[in-house]
Amino acid sequence: MGTTQVTAEPGVPFIDVTREFDAPRELIYRAHTDPELLAQWLGPRKYTMKIDRWDVRDGGAWRFVHRDAEGNEYGFHGVFHGTPSPDGIVQTFEFEGAPGHVSLESLKLEERNGRTVVHTHSVYQSMEARDAMLQGGMADGMNEGYDRLDELLARLGAPVR
Amino acid sequence: MDTDQLSAVFGALADPTRRAILARLIEGDLTVGELTAPFGVSQPAISRHLKVLEGAGLISRSRRATARLSHLEAEPLREATEWLVGYREYWDESYERLDELLAALQSDQQKGSR
Numbered sequence: 001m002g003t004t005q006v007t008a009e010p011g012v013p014f015i016d017v018t019r020e021f022d023a024p025r026e027l028i029y030r031a032h033t034d035p036e037l038l039a040q041w042l043g044p045r046k047y048t049m050k051i052d053r054w055d056v057r058d059g060g061a062w063r064f065v066h067r068d069a070e071g072n073e074y075g076f077h078g079v080f081h082g083t084p085s086p087d088g089i090v091q092t093f094e095f096e097g098a099p100g101h102v103s104l105e106s107l108k109l110e111e112r113n114g115r116t117v118v119h120t121h122s123v124y125q126s127m128e129a130r131d132a133m134l135q136g137g138m139a140d141g142m143n144e145g146y147d148r149l150d151e152l153l154a155r156l157g158a159p160v161r
Numbered sequence: 162m163d164t165d166q167l168s169a170v171f172g173a174l175a176d177p178t179r180r181a182i183l184a185r186l187i188e189g190d191l192t193v194g195e196l197t198a199p200f201g202v203s204q205p206a207i208s209r210h211l212k213v214l215e216g217a218g219l220i221s222r223s224r225r226a227t228a229r230l231s232h233l234e235a236e237p238l239r240e241a242t243e244w245l246v247g248y249r250e251y252w253d254e255s256y257e258r259l260d261e262l263l264a265a266l267q268s269d270q271q272k273g274s275r
Contacts, residue, residue, distance in 0.1 A: 002199070002256065002260070004249070004251050004252050004253045005255050006248065006252065015248070017252055017255045019252070019265055021256075021259065021260065022260070022263070022264075023263040023266075023267060027260075027263055027266055028247065028263065030266075031259060031262060031263065031266075037262065037266075040258070041255055041256075041258035041259040041261075042233045042255050042258075043251065043254075043255055044251060044254045045254065084230065132167075132168060133169075133248060134248050146211075151264050161192070
């Protein structure tokens, strides 16, 4: 139903993600803060999800690990800042594959007529760190390069290895 | 693939000449001279590009008599594209799953309140 809008403006180390859900915000808040529920949706299906810690309070730590089919593990961790509530959650975020690159994420939940808009604003320490995180090609300037890369990879498909 | 390696791969791919070199190597191994011919840049310039590609693990080089042959290594590219689809798809798919979970939770709630 909703489409996920990802915005990464040039010149500022932010990523903004916006998505509308057909549910009241209390429920969406629960889905973000109850580790049993969180494990059922966060991350691509192809990864198994293990939540190590999810201590939802001011100064509480969180950590989860995604594991792919080849056994590669991708760990993420951070700390909640301020008391999380249905109004919003503020937390630090660090990909353990890039230690020291800590971003600050603010999640806001806005309910309108039983539907809720979830908006996440992420602030990175540098443009390089932001772009390394993005790398997905959704930033406009990068698209052309990645389109060409896609073509290259499409051609690469079978022959090698 | 660790993050430094990933950065090296993306750094290497950020240049159109280097992407063109990779595209040509799909057809088979080539010498620096053969790679230089179509590009209208100097051989040392191509050599520098090859060094970057080699550093990123995207090509390997071997010797054939006096010539050095460049060989495409596809694996880092594959791994990089797995990461490439990363951020946006990650959230797209997560949020689709959240839609399903929210729908299930709400239908449970309705049943419970009856």
